[in-house]
Amino acid sequence: MAVLPIVIYPDKRLETKTTPVDEITAEVLTLLDDMYETMLANDGIGIAAPQVGSNLRIAIVEMDEESGLIEMINPVVHSEKGKDVDIEGCLSFPEIYGTVERAYEVVVRYFDREGQEIEIEADDYLARALLHEIEHLEGQLFTDKIIERIDPSELEAYMEED
Secondary structure (H helix, E strand, O other), rough: OOOOOOOOOOOOEEEEEEOOOOOOHHHHHHHHHHHHHHHHOOOOOEEEEHHHOEOOOEEEOOOOOOOEEEEEEEEEEEEEEEOOEEEEOOOOOOOOOOEEOOOEEEEEEEOOOOOOOOEEEEEHHHHHHHHHHHHOOOOOOOOHHHEEOOHHHHHHHHHOOO
């Protein structure tokens, strides 16, 4: 496993729609493992393949032990309910934080590393993280949705207000 370099905006790969995975190969499994190592090394809770220079439709999220590691191959959002505004950041946008409106509840279908189709229902911050990473796969950037920028020095105080 390797820690890969993070693709930083304005790299155009971040704004390019990804290609679906046709077959789960050894290369796809290695990419999943490397993405996980890269996410951990950068203190992230999610990462999408374009953020490490791959154009494949793959993203991972790991919020906590309860939700565990979610490895999504070819994820599709099937439903969204409710609205919520909360703060987000992104490994590809160092030191940029802001409030973003997203659905409060989502249902996402994807394939795991064994090729099993999975359906996950998520709410609150897990739903937000899943949507953020899936948008990366569509070439969409969270910075286009920011309602209010939050200065990094104000981040801790902002988080305590919630």
